[in-house]
Amino acid sequence: MALLTVSRVVTPAxxxxxxxxxxxxxxxxxxxxxxxxxxxxHQLPSSGSLISKPSFPNSFTGLDPPDGILATLLLFFWxxxxxxxxxxxxxxxxFAGQGVALLSAIVLEASRKANKGRIISFTxxxxxxxxxxxxxxxxxxxxxIYLFTSPLVTSAAALTPAALFIDExxxxxxxxxxxxxxxxxxxxxxxxxxxxxxxxxxxxxxxxWQLFPIWTSTITYVTKLVVGSRTPSANQPDAQTKQxxxxxxxxxLSLAVSVPTHIAGWTLSLSTMLLPNxxxxxxxxxxxxxxxxxxxxxxxxxxIGSVAQGSHWFxxxxxxxxxxxxxxxxxxxxxxxxxKNAKGDSxxxxxxAFLDIIGRCVLMGPYSAALTLLWDRDEAVFTGANxxxxxxxx
Numbered sequence: 001m002a003l004l005t006v007s008r009v010v011t012p013a014x015x016x017x018x019x020x021x022x023x024x025x026x027x028x029x030x031x032x033x034x035x036x037x038x039x040x041x042h043q044l045p046s047s048g049s050l051i052s053k054p055s056f057p058n059s060f061t062g063l064d065p066p067d068g069i070l071a072t073l074l075l076f077f078w079x080x081x082x083x084x085x086x087x088x089x090x091x092x093x094x095f096a097g098q099g100v101a102l103l104s105a106i107v108l109e110a111s112r113k114a115n116k117g118r119i120i121s122f123t124x125x126x127x128x129x130x131x132x133x134x135x136x137x138x139x140x141x142x143x144x145i146y147l148f149t150s151p152l153v154t155s156a157a158a159l160t161p162a163a164l165f166i167d168e169x170x171x172x173x174x175x176x177x178x179x180x181x182x183x184x185x186x187x188x189x190x191x192x193x194x195x196x197x198x199x200x201x202x203x204x205x206x207x208x209w210q211l212f213p214i215w216t217s218t219i220t221y222v223t224k225l226v227v228g229s230r231t232p233s234a235n236q237p238d239a240q241t242k243q244x245x246x247x248x249x250x251x252x253l254s255l256a257v258s259v260p261t262h263i264a265g266w267t268l269s270l271s272t273m274l275l276p277n278x279x280x281x282x283x284x285x286x287x288x289x290x291x292x293x294x295x296x297x298x299x300x301x302x303x304i305g306s307v308a309q310g311s312h313w314f315x316x317x318x319x320x321x322x323x324x325x326x327x328x329x330x331x332x333x334x335x336x337x338x339x340k341n342a343k344g345d346s347x348x349x350x351x352x353a354f355l356d357i358i359g360r361c362v363l364m365g366p367y368s369a370a371l372t373l374l375w376d377r378d379e380a381v382f383t384g385a386n387x388x389x390x391x392x393x394x
Contacts, residue, residue, distance in 0.1 A: 018136035031310030079308030097261020127213025177220030262365030323366035
């Protein structure tokens with residue numbers, strides 16, 4: 001219970017921290033004013049300058065505010081994807097890969113039987129807010145609501161597999177939704193311009209990517225309809241075995257994308273310190289861990305040198321604050337009283353568990369680590385149910 005209490009105190013505080021680091025700091029350091037200036041001129045930012053000649057369309061949908069928001073997001077992401085800012089692009093690559101684990105955590109938890117119909121189950125709305133306001137602000141808000149409302153963490157009763165059950169059709173739908181609605185658009189918008197994509201196509205790809213919560217949800221829903229919802233087997237042990245097997249498949253596939261990007265990102269960055277002769281001087285500076293991963297003090301009077309730098313700082317705080325919120329939430333879920341009372345898990349949260357989580361973050365990345373904590377919870381609950389069933393039949 002202590003861990004849940006700490007999570008309920010710290011996570012709301014992260015809303016304030018995230019709101020300031022993303023919006024207050026970005027206004028003070030000059031990022032938002034620079035973006036607004038470029039938007040009024042319909043000009044794209046270029047390396048080392050806040051003003052450039054390349055332009056973007058006056059309208060994307062013919063409607064405002066959608067066009068205004070999409071223009072802002074285009075200007076924010078453009079310098080992260082134009083290839084002129086390697087350090088910022090490397091961090092974006094790592095964040096995008098970890099995003100697969102984050103998406104799985106969001107969709108799976110919202111789809112649990114115990115959470116169906118609750119406000120936390122409307123993930124498409126959450127995803128749109130995520131894109132418009134920033135994950136570092138919206139994620140702590142969403143998770144605060146979860147920590148106070150979801151019976152998966154609030155109930156002291158033994159957690160059962162039935163509470164964790166997910167419609168079987170959603171597993172296939174989620175795999176297709178993330179693959180076609182998130183991964184494919186992400187790869188498409190990163191293709192180099194003009195070598196592969198013309199300028200207009202690159203702009204369109206970045207704009208369309210902003211709507212990935214809609215694409216992901218739509219593809220997931222359509223695939224689920226095609227596959228069909230399946231009623232759990234009347235044989236409870238068989239139904240539980242099938243459910244945990246499908247959960248394991250989704251967890252493994254998500255980690256197969258998110259973990260390698262984390263390892264690759266950190267390996268490239270650390271290589272500039274361990275093997276600097278492999279890179280030119282500019283790359284050594286751009287890929288240095290302090291540049292790639294560590295943002296400046298948000299309470300200082302530091303100013304951006306370019307939109308790329310400001311976008312990079314924004315993403316760094318977006319990543320850190322969101323990761324902190326999800327790790328707190330996943331830890332509270334893993335070590336909830338209901339899990340302990342499920343009889344399949346006798347351990348509690350202590351220094352050993354804390355060091356284990358730190359180790360997972362280092363090896364797999366924070367979002368992957370959070371996903372594995374949910375996986376551990378599922379295994380504990382399903383194992384506990386099997387143990388109880390075994391005792392009854394003995």
